[in-house]
Amino acid sequence: MPAISNSAPAKIILFGEHAVVYGRPAIAIPFWAVKASCNIFARPDLEEPQIEFVSLDQAHLSPELQHNLADLMNYVVAIVLEYAHTRNFPASQIRVGSTIPLGSGLGSSAAIAVAMIRACTEFLGLVLDQSEVNKLAYLSEIHTHGHPSGLDNTVITQGKPVYYVKDQIIQPIMLKGSRTFVVADTGIPGSTSDQVSRVNRMWKSTKSVVEEIFDSIGSIAEKAKAILSNDSDASIGELMTKNHELLQKLGVSSPQLDQLVNSAINAGANGAKMTGGGGGGNIITEVPPQLAKEIESKLIAAGAVRTWITKLNSKGTSDD
Ligand code: PMV
Numbered sequence: 001m002p003a004i005s006n007s008a009p010a011k012i013i014l015f016g017e018h019a020v021v022y023g024r025p026a027i028a029i030p031f032w033a034v035k036a037s038c039n040i041f042a043r044p045d046l047e048e049p050q051i052e053f054v055s056l057d058q059a060h061l062s063p064e065l066q067h068n069l070a071d072l073m074n075y076v077v078a079i080v081l082e083y084a085h086t087r088n089f090p091a092s093q094i095r096v097g098s099t100i101p102l103g104s105g106l107g108s109s110a111a112i113a114v115a116m117i118r119a120c121t122e123f124l125g126l127v128l129d130q131s132e133v134n135k136l137a138y139l140s141e142i143h144t145h146g147h148p149s150g151l152d153n154t155v156i157t158q159g160k161p162v163y164y165v166k167d168q169i170i171q172p173i174m175l176k177g178s179r180t181f182v183v184a185d186t187g188i189p190g191s192t193s194d195q196v197s198r199v200n201r202m203w204k205s206t207k208s209v210v211e212e213i214f215d216s217i218g219s220i221a222e223k224a225k226a227i228l229s230n231d232s233d234a235s236i237g238e239l240m241t242k243n244h245e246l247l248q249k250l251g252v253s254s255p256q257l258d259q260l261v262n263s264a265i266n267a268g269a270n271g272a273k274m275t276g277g278g279g280g281g282n283i284i285t286e287v288p289p290q291l292a293k294e295i296e297s298k299l300i301a302a303g304a305v306r307t308w309i310t311k312l313n314s315k316g317t318s319d320d
Pocket of ligand 1: 105106192275278
């Protein structure tokens with residue numbers, strides 16, 4: 001039995017990725033179908049803590065991914081030690097696992113950080129509130145991605161749907177009714193920091209054009225917030241598709257993401273978009289509940305390597 005055990009969900013950005021880095025609003029929800037976990041076992045027989053990543057359903061990790069994971073896990077322990085004003089972590093085995101596909105736009109790095117921060121601080125006997133966990137997770141995200149908006153660590157720490165504007169007070173969204181989504185994975189990893197840099201280069205070279213795209217994405221997120229919190233019958237699908245088209249203009253979609261988005265729409269979805277940093281990773285599509293299974297099959301036929309049907313209600317998502 002582990003002495004301490006903690007876990008954190010993945011996340012899905014419903015609206016506003018990339019534009020959120022430049023101060024526009026975004027909406028994100030926790031995604032409980034996949035999660036990261038951290039178990040810590042006291043091991044007085046060891047001379048120093050042993051940190052390992054237990055690949056739960058991602059059997060083959062490339063050497064590069066293994067290196068990135070080791071770097072992330074060591075960094076999180078270092079952040080916790082600094083917070084605790086302690087030099088050494090007690091002799092223990094820190095086992096980190098995740099079922100969140102890595103580099104898939106589902107917030108794997110932030111989820112690993114949040115699960116580890118909670119478990120490691122508890123192991124040291126510290127009690128952190130949500131905002132302290134969030135601050136530490138943000139430091140970890142800066143280490144991993146360079147200039148993150150803070151959206152991923154915030155929604156994952158909160159474990160609730162959020163309407164997020166960088167550097168502003170976090171606003172949970174009270175959702176009306178229940179909506180059904182299908183999430184589909186291209187199976188192709190994308191690098192968030194590469195995509196964020198790509199957008200930044202475009203922003204520097206054609207600032208007014210890119211600012212206009214960001215404004216359009218921001219106003220879509222605002223409209224979606226009004227629908228999600230007031231109108232359980234209206235669909236957000238059309239806004240999702242518009243958001244996807246704007247992300248295409250930013251150059252962060254990919255042929256595989258576009259193919260899944262188009263397949264979902266052709267199969268009767270209300271609308272669809274890529275989610276997260278892009279260049280690969282996942283799409284999310286709002287679907288009429290009775291078509292969810294059929295749309296899921298069509299997405300697999302169109303090349304998705306994994307799919308999830310998920311419902312969104314006032315607490316976030318739950319598996320169907
Ligand atoms: O790819 P993910 O899951 O890390 O999401 C990145 C979201 C961006 O808006 C592209 C970056 C950010 O820091 O918000």
